[in-house]
Amino acid sequence: MTSDAIIAADEQTRAAARLRGAAEALSVLRRRAPAERQRACRFAMSLLAAHVPATDWVSAGLPGPPWPARRAGHLLPSGHQAVLQLARTAMMLYLSELRGADRPAAWQRLAAFFARQLPSSEPELVLLREHAMLARLAAADTAPEVFGELSGALGFHRAVHGEDAYLTAVARANVQVALLQRGAKPDLAKAAALAQQEVAIRTIRHGPDHPATLAARSLLGRCLLMQAEAAHGEAGRLRLAGQALAEITRIRVARDRLFGVTSPEATSSRRYEARALLLLGEGEKARNCLLCTLAFENACHGGEETPSVGQTLYQLARVERALGNTERAFGLAGDAYRIFSLHYPGGSTARQTRELIRELGAALTVHSAPPAAGHAPRQRRTSTRRSPAPGQAPGPSPCADTAGRSAW
Amino acid sequence: MPSIRHELERTRTARWYLEARSVQRGAPWRERVQCYAALSGILAEDTRQDAARCQRQPHALLKRVAQRANFASAEPVYRRWRHKQDGQPVVRWAGADPSVKPGAALVAEAKIAAFWPYREGVIEVSDAFDMTAAEWAAAYLRALAAWAADNRPLAACRPAGPPGCVTEDMAVLAASPGRAGATPGTARIARLQELAGIVVGQVLDDGSITPPGAFDAVRGEVRQLLAGPRLSLADQAVRSAAELADRLLHRDGAENVMTPRQAGQVMDLLGSLASLLADFAATPGPGQDL
Numbered sequence: 001m002t003s004d005a006i007i008a009a010d011e012q013t014r015a016a017a018r019l020r021g022a023a024e025a026l027s028v029l030r031r032r033a034p035a036e037r038q039r040a041c042r043f044a045m046s047l048l049a050a051h052v053p054a055t056d057w058v059s060a061g062l063p064g065p066p067w068p069a070r071r072a073g074h075l076l077p078s079g080h081q082a083v084l085q086l087a088r089t090a091m092m093l094y095l096s097e098l099r100g101a102d103r104p105a106a107w108q109r110l111a112a113f114f115a116r117q118l119p120s121s122e123p124e125l126v127l128l129r130e131h132a133m134l135a136r137l138a139a140a141d142t143a144p145e146v147f148g149e150l151s152g153a154l155g156f157h158r159a160v161h162g163e164d165a166y167l168t169a170v171a172r173a174n175v176q177v178a179l180l181q182r183g184a185k186p187d188l189a190k191a192a193a194l195a196q197q198e199v200a201i202r203t204i205r206h207g208p209d210h211p212a213t214l215a216a217r218s219l220l221g222r223c224l225l226m227q228a229e230a231a232h233g234e235a236g237r238l239r240l241a242g243q244a245l246a247e248i249t250r251i252r253v254a255r256d257r258l259f260g261v262t263s264p265e266a267t268s269s270r271r272y273e274a275r276a277l278l279l280l281g282e283g284e285k286a287r288n289c290l291l292c293t294l295a296f297e298n299a300c301h302g303g304e305e306t307p308s309v310g311q312t313l314y315q316l317a318r319v320e321r322a323l324g325n326t327e328r329a330f331g332l333a334g335d336a337y338r339i340f341s342l343h344y345p346g347g348s349t350a351r352q353t354r355e356l357i358r359e360l361g362a363a364l365t366v367h368s369a370p371p372a373a374g375h376a377p378r379q380r381r382t383s384t385r386r387s388p389a390p391g392q393a394p395g396p397s398p399c400a401d402t403a404g405r406s407a408w
Numbered sequence: 409m410p411s412i413r414h415e416l417e418r419t420r421t422a423r424w425y426l427e428a429r430s431v432q433r434g435a436p437w438r439e440r441v442q443c444y445a446a447l448s449g450i451l452a453e454d455t456r457q458d459a460a461r462c463q464r465q466p467h468a469l470l471k472r473v474a475q476r477a478n479f480a481s482a483e484p485v486y487r488r489w490r491h492k493q494d495g496q497p498v499v500r501w502a503g504a505d506p507s508v509k510p511g512a513a514l515v516a517e518a519k520i521a522a523f524w525p526y527r528e529g530v531i532e533v534s535d536a537f538d539m540t541a542a543e544w545a546a547a548y549l550r551a552l553a554a555w556a557a558d559n560r561p562l563a564a565c566r567p568a569g570p571p572g573c574v575t576e577d578m579a580v581l582a583a584s585p586g587r588a589g590a591t592p593g594t595a596r597i598a599r600l601q602e603l604a605g606i607v608v609g610q611v612l613d614d615g616s617i618t619p620p621g622a623f624d625a626v627r628g629e630v631r632q633l634l635a636g637p638r639l640s641l642a643d644q645a646v647r648s649a650a651e652l653a654d655r656l657l658h659r660d661g662a663e664n665v666m667t668p669r670q671a672g673q674v675m676d677l678l679g680s681l682a683s684l685l686a687d688f689a690a691t692p693g694p695g696q697d698l
Binding site (some may be wrong): 006007010015018025039043161166168209257258260282288292298303 | 438522524526528532534537547548550551554621626637667681684
């Protein structure tokens with residue numbers, strides 16, 4: 001290699017490394033308010049436009065660069081690993097602006113864009129396809145191809161990195177989330193058994209309070225919770241709900257410390273805590289827990305009506321119904337329905353929330369059509385009645401809590 | 409943290425790097441880059457042959473670097489990285505300490521040169537988004553993990569671990585505004601350095617780990633080390649409530665303090681909180697403020 005060729009290669013390596021450093025820094029901004037996330041996305045797009053020769057990023061599912069690009073000295077091919085990594089970061093930042101239902105397609109387009117330029121065995125491409133499947137899971141899509149793709153990714157990571165590798169563990173967890181999401185009883189039992197194994201492996205490898213272990217523990221807690229919600233006998237339900245509550249609370253405390261109380265990780269644990277409390281007949285506590293969750297979600301998402309806010313409102317509606325505040329529950333369910341209809345129109349979450357509204361409407365002896373938008377009249381809390389027996393509580397939640405753990 | 413860029417541009421390594429790469433010294437720097445590239449090539453080759461070998465410093469390193477970089481003999485390479493630097497246009501980063509052997513000095517410099525653009529990428533973003541100390545540390549350590557993943561043989565080469573500039577950068581971070589009153593300065597710097605080493609260690613231990621995965625190993629401690637002086641929860645609540653009341657009372661017509669839905673949620677929360685507080689206030693306790 002001539003000296004000039006070495007210097008040219010070094011300049012390209014430096015340009016790629018600079019993008020890689022910027023991509024990691026931009027990823028940290030995912031925890032900022034939505035407006036900041038969008039600004040970070042525009043920043044990422046301007047970097048891509050400056051470093052990659054004319055590329056149609058809109059066809060890749062991303063927004064176009066915000067201003068005409070000033071070309072950097074050393075351009076990178078659009079299939080370069082550093083370009084893919086920055087594009088993935090830009091997509092993560094951009095997605096908060098999209099409806100939940102549009103997110104899987106955006107990931108698919110990005111994956112398809114890079115699939116045209118990279119071999120199918122490229123690990124980064126496998127990760128992109130996993131992202132696309134996780135977005136479908138978040139939209140409660142449990143089609144066979146989602147399972148197929150996630151299982152395929154698990155096989156790929158096993159073969160390439162080994163059974164104990166980090167990405168293999170993440171892929172295993174994604175398959176467990178898919179099983180949970182499908183929610184059939186055998187799936188729940190299988191997911192619980194797998195989650196138990198995963199917790200044991202990660203605890204030995206990382207310790208009990210490592211974020212990766214907490215993600216596995218959270219899955220296990222969720223399995224317990226869903227098994228409790230699906231249980232027929234009251235004794236079994238209370239036992240499982242008690243176990244779930246104890247574990248989920250420990251996870252939530254650790255997440256508060258690691259990620260902050262307003263983080264999505266901590267708020268999803270709070271929502272599970274509330275579900276367990278409701279099963280245990282602690283309606284008032286469940287309500288307080290969910291009100292805190294809403295306040296923290298507002299702090300995190302700047303008051304945006306994200307699908308997770310819809311889930312919290314749905315759970316709050318269930319709690320209010322259990323406490324006998326039917327009218328209030330009706331209003332909350334309407335709010336949840338509006339959010340789900342926006343993010344996942346025609347999706348199972350919207351459908352099942354509409355079912356809740358219908359039941360509440362029947363109880364109120366008002367017409368059962370769901371409110372199109374806005375609130376039912378809000379009333380201050382007047383009742384302190386305890387919740388009915390858990391057997392009378394609604395069945396498993398239809399809501400898709402945050403899907404599998406992304407490796408990024 | 410608006411001043412951190414300025415501080416980072418003034419570290420010893422930053423000044424060394426700027427000077428070494430300056431236009432006037434173009435040719436000497438190009439030759440250095442050739443040596444770094446030769447070193448990376450040798451380490452990658454050794455790793456392919458025997459993974460354990462990459463953790464040692466290769467035998468007769470300077471001679472092999474010289475051969476690979478097409479120098480006539482090892483002498484020009486040796487001269488660049490020996491401790492006596494008389495007449496060298498670019499002085500070695502390791503300084504004049506005779507205990508640092510030329511091979512080690514070359515490896516240390518190659519690590520810095522490889523990591524520098526990752527660091528520049530982080531600084532560019534952190535500057536544009538006025539990152540907090542905790543965000544900056546997360547961004548920096550993730551970029552460090554990315555460097556280790558992209559330059560595994562170099563990161564693993566003895567002494568394995570982060571490039572030398574990380575020590576100085578962590579010192580800048582630990583001294584950044586708002587950190588006074590937390591863990592004492594020197595202890596914090598030392599621990600942040602150790603955490604950077606742990607992040608690189610995670611990458612070297614598991615070839616598949618991602619930068620956030622590697623950062624997760626130290627996330628809690630970084631957060632703890634860089635948190636500002638903590639207010640009690642009660643003080644935080646009082647402060648937030650006072651600020652909210654103030655903004656509601658004095659808002660001008662255009663200011664959107666909150667939406668009606670948010671106002672409803674806060675009302676609900678405060679109602680529930682009031683009943684919890686009433687129970688708590690009625691409970692006999694230690695009587696001492698936290």
